[in-house]
Amino acid sequence: MEIGPIFRAMWRNRIGVALIALQIAFTMTVVVNAIYIINERSRLMARPSGLDEANLFYLRSVGFQEGFDEESTIVEDRILLQATPGIIDMTVMNAIPLSGSGSSTGVRVNPDANGPSTYTALYRVDEHAIDTMGLELIAGENFTTAEVRQLGRLDSGSTAPIIITEALAEALFTGGAAEALGNTLYWQVDIPMQIIGVVKQLQAPWPTFASIENSMLIPNNILDGQSLYLVRTEPGQVNTMMLRVEELLADSNPARIIMNVKSLEETRADSYRIDSSMARILLVVIVILVFITSMGVVGLAVFGINRRRRQIGTRRALGATQGQIIRYFLVENLIISGIGVTLGAVLTLGFNIFLVQTFNMPRIEWYYTPLGMLALVLVGLLAVLGPSRGAARIPPAIATRTV
Amino acid sequence: MLFYYLRLGALSYRRNPVLSTLMVMAVAIGVGSYMVVFTLNYVMGGDPIPQKSSQLYHVQLDSGDPDTESDPPEQLTYLDSMALIDADLPFPRTATSKFFAIVEPDGETRPFSVMGRGSYADFFTMFNVPFLFGSGWDRSADRELQQVVVLSRELNERLFGGVDSVGESVLLDGYNFQVIGVVDDWTPIPKFYDVNNGPFDPSEEVYIPWPQIINLDMQRSGNTNCWKPLDGSGIQAFLNSECIWLQFWVELADRNDRQLYQDYLDNYVREQKQLGRFQRPLNNHLYDVNEWLLLREVLPNETRILSALAAMLLGVCLLNTIGLLLSKFLGKAGEIGVRQALGANKASLFIQHVVEAGFIGLLGGLLGLGVAALGLQGIRILLGDLMVTDWIQLDTTVVTVTIGLAILSTIVAGLYPIWRACRINPSTHLKTQ
Numbered sequence: 098m099e100i101g102p103i104f105r106a107m108w109r110n111r112i113g114v115a116l117i118a119l120q121i122a123f124t125m126t127v128v129v130n131a132i133y134i135i136n137e138r139s140r141l142m143a144r145p146s147g148l149d150e151a152n153l154f155y156l157r158s159v160g161f162q163e164g165f166d167e168e169s170t171i172v173e174d175r176i177l178l179q180a181t182p183g184i185i186d187m188t189v190m191n192a193i194p195l196s197g198s199g200s201s202t203g204v205r206v207n208p209d210a211n212g213p214s215t216y217t218a219l220y221r222v223d224e225h226a227i228d229t230m231g232l233e234l235i236a237g238e239n240f241t242t243a244e245v246r247q248l249g250r251l252d253s254g255s256t257a258p259i260i261i262t263e264a265l266a267e268a269l270f271t272g273g274a275a276e277a278l279g280n281t282l283y284w285q286v287d288i289p290m291q292i293i294g295v296v297k298q299l300q301a302p303w304p305t306f307a308s309i310e311n312s313m314l315i316p317n318n319i320l321d322g323q324s325l326y327l328v329r330t331e332p333g334q335v336n337t338m339m340l341r342v343e344e345l346l347a348d349s350n351p352a353r354i355i356m357n358v359k360s361l362e363e364t365r366a367d368s369y370r371i372d373s374s375m376a377r378i379l380l381v382v383i384v385i386l387v388f389i390t391s392m393g394v395v396g397l398a399v400f401g402i403n404r405r406r407r408q409i410g411t412r413r414a415l416g417a418t419q420g421q422i423i424r425y426f427l428v429e430n431l432i433i434s435g436i437g438v439t440l441g442a443v444l445t446l447g448f449n450i451f452l453v454q455t456f457n458m459p460r461i462e463w464y465y466t467p468l469g470m471l472a473l474v475l476v477g478l479l480a481v482l483g484p485s486r487g488a489a490r491i492p493p494a495i496a497t498r499t500v
Numbered sequence: 501m502l503f504y505y506l507r508l509g510a511l512s513y514r515r516n517p518v519l520s521t522l523m524v525m526a527v528a529i530g531v532g533s534y535m536v537v538f539t540l541n542y543v544m545g546g547d548p549i550p551q552k553s554s555q556l557y558h559v560q561l562d563s564g565d566p567d568t569e570s571d572p573p574e575q576l577t578y579l580d581s582m583a584l585i586d587a588d589l590p591f592p593r594t595a596t597s598k599f600f601a602i603v604e605p606d607g608e609t610r611p612f613s614v615m616g617r618g619s620y621a622d623f624f625t626m627f628n629v630p631f632l633f634g635s636g637w638d639r640s641a642d643r644e645l646q647q648v649v650v651l652s653r654e655l656n657e658r659l660f661g662g663v664d665s666v667g668e669s670v671l672l673d674g675y676n677f678q679v680i681g682v683v684d685d686w687t688p689i690p691k692f693y694d695v696n697n698g699p700f701d702p703s704e705e706v707y708i709p710w711p712q713i714i715n716l717d718m719q720r721s722g723n724t725n726c727w728k729p730l731d732g733s734g735i736q737a738f739l740n741s742e743c744i745w746l747q748f749w750v751e752l753a754d755r756n757d758r759q760l761y762q763d764y765l766d767n768y769v770r771e772q773k774q775l776g777r778f779q780r781p782l783n784n785h786l787y788d789v790n791e792w793l794l795l796r797e798v799l800p801n802e803t804r805i806l807s808a809l810a811a812m813l814l815g816v817c818l819l820n821t822i823g824l825l826l827s828k829f830l831g832k833a834g835e836i837g838v839r840q841a842l843g844a845n846k847a848s849l850f851i852q853h854v855v856e857a858g859f860i861g862l863l864g865g866l867l868g869l870g871v872a873a874l875g876l877q878g879i880r881i882l883l884g885d886l887m888v889t890d891w892i893q894l895d896t897t898v899v900t901v902t903i904g905l906a907i908l909s910t911i912v913a914g915l916y917p918i919w920r921a922c923r924i925n926p927s928t929h930l931k932t933q
Contacts, residue, residue, distance in 0.1 A: 112916070116823040123816045127809055134805065159719075161602035161611060161673055211567065249733065285729040323719065347610070354602055354611050367886065374882035375802050379809075381878075385529055386813060392522050393820040400827035448808070456801050 099421075103429050110401065114433050117397055121437025121473055124390040126444040129469035130452065131379040133461050138372040144309075146194050146365070147262075147298030149231030152185075152330050153361040154339045155193050159323040162352035167320045168247055170350055177349055178328065183338050185329040188229040189318050191221040192302050193327060195364050199302030204313065206269055206280075208287040215268050217261070217311035218301030221318055227260075227296065229329045235263060236274045237294030240316040250321040257315050260294035264310030282313075290315070304368050335360050390473075391480035398426065398484040409488055410495030419489035426485035427478060434477040438470035445469065505855035512856055516828055520860065523824045523910075527864025530817025531906040532871025537803070537810040539876060539898050543891050544700070545799040548688035549628065552751075553789035556626060557758070559584065559748040560787065561769060565727035566779035573725065574696055574796070575744040579777075583768060584748055585620065591761060592622040592751040598697060598704065598722040599713050604671040605659055614655060615721070616672075617694075618710035624650070624681075626751045627693060632656070634666035634681030641680075642709045649677035650707040656682045670706075675716055677708065689891050690798045692789050694747055697722040699798045700887035720745070742777075752786070762786055814909070821913040825857060829921035837926035849922045857914030858907050865906025869894065872902060 107114050158174070160167060171189055178184050192199025203214030220226070224240040237260070244258055259282065266277035274295040282290045290313075299312040318324070330338040339358050347355045366373070402409070409422060449461045513520040547553050561580055562572035576584075581595040596619040604611045623629070624636030633656075637648045649670055656665055656679075665679045683703075690699040713720060717735070726743035752758045765784045772778045787795060829836075836849065844852075873894055880889045 113823060113826060116819050116826070120816050120819045120823075123812050123819070127812050127816070131809065159602060159613065161604070163674060250735075321719075354613065356613050367884075370883065370886045371800070371802060374879070375805075377882060378806065378879070382533070382809060382813060385533070386816060389526055389529060389817055389820055392526070393823055396519060396522055396820075396824050396827060400831065403831070451808070452805065456805065 099425055100428070103425065103432065106405075107429065107432065113397055113401075114436075117393060117433050118437035118440065120390050120393050121434055121477065122441035122444055124386045125438055125441030125469050125473045126448050127386055128383050128473070129441075129445045129465050130448050130461070131383050132469075133449070133465055134452075134458075135376045135379050137458060138369075138376050141304065142369045142372055144300070145298065146300040147230070147232060147296070148194055148300075148361065149329065150195075150361040150365060152332055152335055153230070153327060154330070154335050154342075154359060155190075155325060155327045155361070155364075156339075156343060156346070156358040157323055157325050157356050158346060158353050159356060160353040165322070165350075165352040167322060167324060170353065171318070171324055173349065174326070174346060177345060178342065181338075181341070181345065183331050183334045184342070185331060186225050186229040187326050187328045188225040189223050190226065190325050190327050191319065192218070193325065193361070193364065194230075194300050194302055195304065195361065195368050196302050197304070197368050201301065201306070202284060202313075204269070204290075205283045205286075208283040208289070210286050215265070215311065216308050217265050217313045218303075218306070220299075220312060220314050221316075222314050223316060223318060226314060226327075229327055230299065231329065232299055233297040234260075235295055235297050237278045237292070239294060240314075244316045246317040248317050248319050250319060256289055257317060258293040259290045259316075260296060260314040261292055262296055262299050262310055262312045264298070264308075265313060266292075266295050268308070268311060335362075387476055391476055394430070394477055394480040395484060398430070398481045399487075402426070402484055402488040406491055406495060409491045410493055413491065413493035414496040422489040422491075423482075423485045426481055426488060430477050430481040430485075431474065434474045437477075438473050441473065442466050442470060501851075502855065505852045506859060508852060509856035509859035512828070512832065513859070516831065519824055519828050523821050523828075523860050524863045524867060526817040526820045526824070527861060527906050527910055528867035528871050530814040530821075530868075531865060531902055531909065532868035533875060534810045534814045534905070535868065535872040535898055535902045536875035536879065537806045538901065539872070539892065539894075540803050540879070541799070541807060542897070543689055544803060545793075546689075547790055548690055548692045548793075549789060552626075552628060553692075555751055555753055556789050557750050557752055557761070557786040558789075558792045559750060559765065560785040561765065561778070562780045562783035563742060563744070563778055564780055568727075572780075572783055572785070573744040575723070575725070576746045576748045577742055577744055578739045578746065580768075580772075581746040581748055584750075584765075587764065587768075589761070589764060591757065592626050593749065594620040594623040594626060595710055595746045595748050596620070596623060596693065597710070597713065597720065597746045598694070599718040600721045601672045601706070601718055603655075603659070603706075604674070614672075614705040616706040616708060616718070617704040618708055618713040618718075620710055622751070623707070623749075626749060627688075629686055630684040632682045632684040633664040634679070636707075637680050637709060642711055645711055645715050646709065647675060647677045647712065648680040648709065650681040650683060651679060652683050652703060652705045653685055655705040672706065672708070673716065673718060683707075687888055687890065689888065690793060692793055693749060694722070695793065695796045695798055696747065698887070699793075699796075702888050714739070750786075758786060818909055818913045821860075821910060822916060825860075825914050825917040826920065829853060829917045830924075832921070833924050836921055836924050840924075840926040846922050850918060853914065853918040853921055854911055857911050857918065861907035861910030862903070864910060865903040868902050868906050869899060872898065 175187065178187050200219045201216055202219045203216055205212050205214045223245045224242050227234055227239050261277065263274050267273045270276040277292050277295055280292050282292060284290050301309050301312055328342060339360060343355050343358045445466055452458050453460055560572050561576060563577055563580065564570055564573050585593065585595055596617060599616045599618055600613055601616050602611050603614050620642050621637050621639045632653055636650060641648050656662060659670065660668060665682060668679045669676050670679060687703050691701055722745065724743055724745040726741060728742040730737045730741050750761060752761055766782060769778050769782060769784055839849065876892050880892045883889050
């Protein structure tokens with residue numbers, strides 16, 4: 098093997114080698130951490146909300162004229178929507194999952210003001226909520242029509258039966274859903290709320306909420322002049338029904354306006370807009386960096402080959418095969434890449450520690466670094482393959498000429 | 501001489517077009533990407549009101565829950581805001597919060613909803629709000645509950661076709677408000693006076709005297725936080741509660757005023773403590789605009805991560821440029837030998853190559869402007885209507901910095917290759933010619 102001559106030749110051009118190795122190291126640092134960030138964001142975006150998102154939309158009905166009666170309007174609207182083909186169900190809610198706006202509260206297992214409280218999203222709903230959202234009731238039962246109460250604006254809390262998510266049940270009771278059912282939670286210190294049902298999953302409205310799986314359903318509606326309707330349609334009809342329902346409701350009662358009509362899929366896209374943008378920007382950065390670095394490898398290889406045309410010719414004249422010439426440059430590249438990715442592994446982990454500490458992200462999985470090293474070595478080899486094949490075609494006769 | 505060197509640089513570019521183009525591209529991509537992030541940082545993290553940012557103070561009173569250890573609340577309660585508004589002090593001040601209302605235009609147009617801001621008279625002068633027509637209201641309007649309204653330029657166009665509408669009336673939630681002014685385009689980035697409700701949100705479309713929000717029972721909007729259950733129900737219980745939902749700003753001209761106001765706040769809280777409120781230790785703050793934006797971490801994490809990545813990307817591109825310049829300059833050893841033999845000294849060789857590197861940097865910078873413009877446009881498209889994005893564009897500062905950074909960094913990257921080129925021994929290369 099020609100390891101000895103390769104090293105000696107590299108040593109003579111050590112600055113050039115160091116430049117490429119450093120480029121590879123930085124490229125690896127950026128690429129590996131960028132892929133890690135992309136995967137991290139994708140994982141967040143892929144979490145299910147527990148809802149039948151594809152077939153849901155919502156809208157806000159806001160009264161503005163004297164004589165607008167919110168309570169009777171809701172009843173009339175329900176009758177109207179139930180008679181509309183394509184609509185499966187609707188519920189009146191205080192907040193929409195994934196929308197980024199809603200309310201949260203602390204609940205306790207004991208009515209002790211100093212005891213620990215668990216944070217949960219608070220959804221005020223009616224008896225149609227579970228059917229409309231498409232939630233899976235895993236224990237207990239749904240609210241009855243009689244249990245749903247209409248409260249005045251800024252009414253303080255009062256006792257009510259509640260339905261909670263399995264995650265909230267597990268956070269509060271060691272026995273999970275089974276123990277939660279029939280038990281009592283305390284809200285606003287000492288208001289008792291009996292758990293009558295547990296649903297499998299329902300996310301809180303804020304994608305960045307630490308306890309995103311903790312949700313609590315209360316059967317009441319606050320009459321404050323505006324109501325939020327969540328509507329479930331037959332599969333595939335969301336877009337047509339959004340327009341239909343908006344018109345239908347706007348025409349049925351001129352004392353209010355219909356606003357914020359939006360599908361849940363659109364809401365999800367908006368809520369994760371920053372995450373998906375970040376993923377795309379990083380993807381572009383990765384492509385650019387890999388391109389720039391491979392161009393650097395190509396540039397330096399071409400330069401090295403041009404400088405050594407006569408030596409290459411001489412080697413060929415002395416009996417080296419084309420394969421041996423190609424091998425020479427591949428081995429040389431392998432050594433440079435090896436130095437680069439080794440340094441890169443250290444930088445990658447260092448940068449990841451910075452990300453973890455500064456931005457409170459989980460640590461990188463162990464396999465990212467070796468995969469990144471392998472990928473960059475392969476990129477380097479691919480980049481150098483073209484120039485080295487060119488080098489192999491240098492005719493042996495060149496050794497006999499003076500440039 | 502400079503032109504001769506520039507011509508040599510251009511010649512050298514043409515002699516080795518692939519290598520040179522690679523270099524220009526590397527500089528363009530590195531600098532262009534860096535400028536994209538630079539733009540985001542310098543606007544999102546910038547000073548939205550440089551003329552007055554050190555005189556406008558956000559008031560923070562620690563009215564939080566004594567049983568938990570959390571940061572002081574970001575906003576004020578109704579009780580405290582009203583006390584500070586009524587204080588007999590000569591400083592301009594305003595409490596402010598958001599609401600939304602339904603506007604009923606004349607004629608056939610359907611009613612529509614608008615985002616509104618309740619504020620006190622001083623709001624407009626404190627924040628240098630520019631007016632297209634008319635002006636803000638004066639303090640008597642706050643006290644006498646006058647139904648006056650200031651419209652945004654866009655809403656004025658929608659309702660009155662853009663003409664001077666001062667004196668006209670607008671139906672808000674069924675109440676008649678008289679137009680007193682129309683604001684010209686005004687979108688501070690970040691929206692420093694209300695970072696609680698989206699620091700990159702657009703400005704509101706209507707402004708009314710804040711007391712009208714309570715008086716006419718408008719739909720309040722914006723972040724509301726209560727650590728203590730309300731004492732009873734109804735609007736009065738809410739107003740008397742420890743719920744925080746108002747932002748409060750005061751204008752203080754100098755350190756003396758600031759000290760005076762700080763003392764006033766501390767005294768006020770001490771009095772309240774005797775009434776059983778403010779059970780946490782005394783902890784009141786006045787933050788000027790920039791301190792407040794920094795404290796509230798208005799700059800998103802994403803921008804900070806991208807800054808670090810863009811710096812590394814620029815680093816890689818410059819390393820690339822060093823390598824390519826090295827190849828290029830050493831490749832012209834023969835030419836350098838000839839110039840030396842013809843009498844060029846080291847200094848003129850050095851300057852010649854600095855000019856050549858600078859020339860590549862200039863080309864890279866010009867192309868980098870294109871890269872930056874493309875990148876910024878891409879980010880605008882990605883963000884869509886999530887936030888105000890009008891500011892995501894090249895401005896003169898960015899253009900100047902881009903070109904400067906490109907030339908400077910290419911010359912710095914070229915120093916080592918230039919040094920090597922100047923050390924070339926003319927005789928060895930002349931022999932092989």
